[in-house]
Amino acid sequence: MSAKMTNSQGVETITAEGSSDPRPVLMLAEFETADLLMEAATGVRDQGFRLWDCHTPYPVHGLDQAMGIRPTLLPWLVFGGGATGFTGGLLMQAWMNAVDYPFLISGKPFWSIPASIPVAFELTILLSAFGAFGGMLLLNGLPRFYRPHFRSDRFRRATADRFFISIDGRDRQFDVQANSELLTGLGATAVEVIEE
Amino acid sequence: MSRDPIFRPWMDQLLKLVGAGAAVTGIYVVLMIYFGFSPKTISAGYMPEQPVPYSHALHVGELGLDCRYCHTTVESAGFAAIPPTQTCMNCHEKIEPTSVNLEPVRSSFRTGLPVRWIKVHDLPDYVYFNHSAHVTRGVSCVECHGRVDHMEEVHQVKPLSMGWCLECHRDPAPHLRPVDKVTDLGWGMERTEQEKIDQGSEIMKGLGLYDESGHPTTRMTLMTNCSTCHR
Amino acid sequence: MSSIKNKTGSKPGQALWRSLDEYADSPEFRTLIEKEFPNHAPELFHSTSRRHFLKVMGASVALAGGLAGCRWPQQQILPHTSRPEGRAPGVPVSYASCWEQQEVAEGVLVTSYDGRPIRVDGNGDHPFQSGSATSQMQASVLGLYDPGRSSAPTHRDGDHRVSGSWEAAAEMLAEAGKSDKVAVLAAPKSSLALSMMRKRLLRKIPNSRWHEWAPLHRDSERQGTAQLFGRPMRPVADLSAARVLVCLDADPLMTHPASLAHSSGWASLRSSADDDEPVLSRVWAVESSLSVTGGAADVRIPARTADIAGIAVQLAAATGVSLPSDIAPIVSATQVTDEQILQMAADLKSHAGNCLVMAGDRQPPVVHALAHAINIGLGAVGKTLRFAEIENAERLAHIDDIALLADRIRAGEVETLLILGANPVYDAPAMNESWQQLIDRVPLSIHLGEYEDETAEVCDWHLNGTHFLEEWGDGRSWDGTITLRQPLIAPLYDGRSSIETLSILLDEKPQSGHDLVRSVLESRAGSDKDASWRSWLHDGFIRDSANAVDSAPAIRGGWGAAIESALQVPEGDEIVFLADHSLFDGRYANNGWLQELPDPVTKIAWDNCAQIAPSKAASMGIKTGDMIRLSSGGRELEMPAFVLPCQNPRTIGVSLGYGRLLSDRAAGRLSRKPSLYQIADGVGFDSYQLRSSEAVRAGYAPVSVARGSGTYQLATTQDHNPVRPEEFMGDLEFNEEQRRVGEFARVVGAGFTPDHQQVAESVEDAGPHHPDLKSLWKEHEYKSHRWAMSIDLNVCTGCSACVVACQAENNISVVGKDEVAYGREMHWMRIDRYFSGEDVDNPEVVHQPLTCNQCENAPCEQVCPVAATVHNEEGLNDMVYNRCIGTRYCSNNCPYKVRRFNYFNNTKSPSVTEKMGYNPEVTIRSRGVMEKCTYCVQRINSSKIRANNERRKLTDGEVLPACAQTCPTNAITFGDLADPESRVTATQKSHRSYKMLAELNVKPRTGYMAKLRNRPDQDEG
């Protein structure tokens, strides 16, 4: 069980038990609606924070711009997978049926593209799909089962009906006092600090 | 408000380890099956105990008996016949007439009941191997049976797996030798790979497996046709 | 295994001892086809030995050790103690011997593999026959290994039967030999040795008498010739000269004892239609039930068996035979028109000398007399026919003989009854009382036979006889040539042959069969007796030993006296009893191959049936499979009807030989063999119950047909539903079938001298019209052999010998009635029998043997996911059983539907003896595996290896698939298309040649040659 105390600004601080010198690792600010979050996000971005994030129960349209997220390179991973699948598929068939042990089958040529299309195609899709899924996990650093966020009870609703902004303790501009004021200013209904 | 996270930080590490472990085990199992079930493991080296401790090393290696003295039908028939008791007794009526090891042979000769040899080189039933077809083309006994002339007890040297057969059926040249040298197991050991290939190619031409320019003919492709070995 | 060892005994068994045991080991091994290897990996390191491997994966010693331990069952090699001269293990050897049926011996060549006979083929060197064999000869080898054979003497003990030993039996026989009043009831044999023993018996035992009985015999022929010439003679026909052949209820090509000689003769003449001066023979068949000859005939005239006498009279009159004046030929009853008879007569006369009239054994003697009168009148004698003398001319007709025996038994004149191979309880008509009762009257009854059959049941003693492959013996072929029989294997169940048994009965010191046979033939030997004996054994026959021929037999006056009575025939429906095409008179009932062999005419397996004409059936509202009640002379029997086109509407045809009861039915009888081996048991219907003495004499019997109760499932391999078209298919399917039959089995009407050009055109026209077949890619060129087959429909009679030959050669399993009914028969070769024509009561018949066509663009191959069926460089469509996983896709995609699938494990637990019968050159297929015709690739390969070992080229005809080898009419040609000189190249170039379903561009290697039918309306001028 982790300890809990509230300071003057009503900023709750949650401290993990057993941590010798508790340092703040995360600040969470809760917002009622997506629109509020959107404005707040713009604000936080403009303050020039680096290690921060928004948490929403569904992908909020336009939030990426508000946060200024750069486009992901996932498509390239997918393309890589696809390309491997296609060439690999063709080569595999050519080698197995036409090179390694050629069989005379129905008087057909040992190697012909049309007969090889279906398998090559399926392998293309398969490996692209692996690329997409695996890439998503990779780029998002998933799976990662522990996060400081999970110490906050409020944060449960991040996956249901509430919107959060989190600022990482390692951010250069991280400062409990200043940041909490900023966030309350931007309309946060509650601000929490997670310590470890 | 605070809550207990389901997972602690160290659990992430643990889970990573578990994952890695699983991966390793997986690979290990695959490799085990891969090599563990290989004929090289299961078949090669098979050495059953025979009713009579007949030593090829002695008879062939030292006394210099020719394979065909006992395995008479090897050039004419599919089976290389195991010699009848008579053949053993030709000599052993005089030589070692009292040896304990030879008792099974003598009793067989008396009673007319055969000696129950154990088959060592034992192909599956759907494979039709014909000794004459190989021996009369210059494939030496040693290619499949190894240096039997050095074996105290006969054991299987080659895997006798389909893949292994194909090696030679796809490129017989290095495995061929003059027909009269077929039973001379030690013959041509000193030759280099290239010499083997050159010598083999000549024989291949003689057999019509290569044409004059040394390219494989249709008869060569026939050797990897299914019905060549499976009926 | 040990059991076999004991059975085969010590001395003679020695040679086959080894083979037996080695073989007995291998079947377990064979079942490994199912287990196969675990999935091995190709080597990663070179020279990975077990030791190396263990080094590599140190951790896994235990596991690897375990793996190394798991090896398939060990196999033992049991070499001879001293190998017989010229015997190499695994090299098949052939021996000449002889096979007998209907008192006529056929020379055979028996192929023996390590001391186990595995094939029976015709003896090509034999002067009176070709190298071909009938289905029954082919199947006889299975009979040898039949686990259902009786395996020891048994005798009655109270109401039990106990199995005894031959020692006891021998004492009993010796005793019996001392008594007088011995009667022997023997199945007639042409053996000289046997007749010698007969004479010795009659000499030694004063009041003894020798009776003979066979349910199917040729007595009326004997009597007919006797009427004509004063003494019975044997008409030996030469069909290769008979340009016009008239068969009066005769079946020279199938059920006749000389069918092989007839077939090859007929076929050789038939094939001369392809010569430069083409000649096409014409066969007229007047018959009541469709016979194989009738199917092959150019003109087929249905008539009641009873009416054929009348037709014969008319024909005789029309061909100028002088008949007793007071005979007014009456054929009003027949639906045969005078024109037809006159046409026949005209044909005969216009080919005087090259014509022949044959009468069937169902016909009364006078018909035979008439037939031969015609033959003599038209100068056939010496050309198409010769009359040979025969032994024991004084012999009674079988039916009289057995009746006499019955009387003597009642009169108490028989104290000891020795039955040699006959089975009267099953197949003889009752003589006031049943034969069971009659035999019970005899104080001591002894039965010698291969099976513990119905008669053995009721005899005091049953002695287990030998199979012909187990015994010494001899016989005379149809022309009388003495043919020798030598054992191929020691008696599996320690049986004794008839002559040996008689010797035990008669002699103080019984002689061996070898000595007996040799002694009786000694007189014929030359100076060096051993040499001639050896040469006889080698050839299998004695040259120039044929019976004397009377070139110009004198016709006795007043022979026509019997005509009058023969014309007095009852009106109404008749029933005729047919020799079964597979089981003959029932003797082969326990033979799985013959039971499963579809009848050439009805295509029914595992049953007999009442053949009834479509019109008759329609009028009675009967469908195929409905039970009908047949009553004749107070006897009744219910049988399933089979609506058979070509059947004469007022004749019911019923084949004999079914409804056997072999299994242990007597209360408390000791059972030595599980009755599952008695496959004959209760299969089909015992039609002998309807067959009275009168029927046997007359060849037919009046019958009344009524609807029976319920229906019955008949297993047919074609038209899996009832046969009558309108029934089993709507007009939709029927018309479609008729359309395709025209394309598949092409029939061309031609005259006596067919015009090649014209024939070629009509063959072309018969095929479907399709755009010319192009390939999208450069097609594979075959540089090596190009094996191919062509099948000549013009000479194929549908006799089905090829089907059994294929089954014997390729270890094809028997699946039983239910599976056949389900459409799962395993025969690699099937013979499609098609009816065509308007008149459903008398359509034309055509047979088309169909087996894998070895298409160059085989549709089956591309669809197999695991490449279990692929092409080899010689154009063979290889089927790799051990690679097959059984998707059955290939079979779906085969337009010929010639692939066969093992739906169950058909070879799960063969008995030890059955295993001995397998051909070791062919893999036994496991469950879940597809199989099909391979053109007998095992024969191709062994021939190639032999040729290569000898550094020579294969010669044409050196490779012969089992079907081609056995075909009695040489309808099947096999060879190498790459060889321009080969026969198959010629036949495939022939103007009659065409490919079935060629429009699919599958490029079949098997070609067909169109059938020529010499219809009268085709006569030129």
Added chain:
Amino acid sequence: MKQLLDKLSPIMRPELTGNAESPEIDNTAYLPDARQPLVTGENDNTTITDKVCQIVEQKPTVGWWMFFLLSLSVLGLLGVFIPFLIFWGVGTWGVNNPAGWGYAIVNFVFWVGIGHAGTLISAILFLFRQKWRTSINRAAEAMTIFAVICAGMFPGIHVGRAWFAYWMFPIPNQMELWPNFRSPLLWDVFAVGTYFTVSLLFWYMGMIPDLATLRDRAKHSVRKVAYGLLSLGWTGSNRHWHVYERAYLLLAALATPLVLSVHSVVSFDFAVSQVAGWHTTIFPPYFVAGAIFSGFAMVMTLLVPARQLFGLKDVITLKHLENMNKIIMLTGMLVGYAYAQEFFIAWYGGVKVEKFAFINRAFGQYAWAYWIMVSCNVLSPQIFWFKKMRTNITVMFIVSIFVNIGMWFERFVITVTSLANDYTPSAWDYYSPKLADVTILIGAFGLFFTLFALFCRFLPFIAMTEVRGVMAEKARLKSPPPQQGASDSASEDSAAGS
């Protein structure tokens, strides 16, 4: 039907809070100046989340147990008869010569077909920005997975030597043999394998955020851990959303051609062969249409009861059902067109054998099967021309059942009739199933419904995240926008649509 369900509802449905007892609201009417809401009733993120999660969180009801145990017992049939089959051989089936393929292949094609709607609804409708998919795609995808599992079972057991089925995969082996890549069956292996894998990924990936929701609501520690693991530590981070959405879009883009390819490949099993009645170029589109057809029908069969029993009427609204009915009618007619086309080509092509094959289908020994097929697939959906009918729960449920039956018979007709009477009349025979055929056919349904029951019980039945997204727009669209604005907003909202 509807009344029946209403009666059942009390025992079937868990005690739901909020406006669970919501009435059937007709949101199918066309509004000229606005769009009908895709979620009816007074719902917001909270209520939606509650509704959906409660299905999982409530104790299983009597109804669920009844359904589950029934399915499980039917599944038992497989447990009995598949070992029986493997032990005795495929002879225990009715297959024979000439009909080498029977129920096994029929079922395989049938189930693969069913398996199409899921990915189709998810992927294709997603690409076409059809937001009405959001309420039904989860269940549909689940259905896909389970259907493909059923399908995948059959090729395995229909071969004669199942223990060697692995030879169909290119695994290095001591025989140095490889599968034959020219064989359509091998294409099948790859197509169905890929389809299953990709559908699984697609389904699972879509569920991750919803699993996180369940995780955060979970009370019981086992559930906490289970959902915790399954949701991979998802925090709804927008940086994650960013990659996630792109990945999902790409998967959808990949799945779409895949769906089309899979049944095309399956159709090659027939089209590539040369059996008259199989050898037809029309097969790929024809089979795909049929697959969508049967797939939607099966979704309908499942959802109509489900929305009732789980109180999801206002999430899976009439509009959703109506749209699906429209698609069923459309694809139904496509299939009908294909039937007609086959006959036309058979006549026009002039190949006698093929002509016979089709006449024989309609009037031969299997005519009964053919006419069942036609009346179920072509005639019965025509009723959806009437809005009254396509918005009538009972009617649409019954029709969907008909279509399922009809589509099974379509595969039966294609497979069996063509084989039973093909080129050589002498080999013609009548194929009839044996006990094992029937029991395994039924058992497969047991497997399917068992899995589906477990799915309803333990996984989020509705894609909550997506519904939230949709509702977010609804909120924004409260005020009717200018005419042409509707379309713009459509396009711009779309990104959030998922």
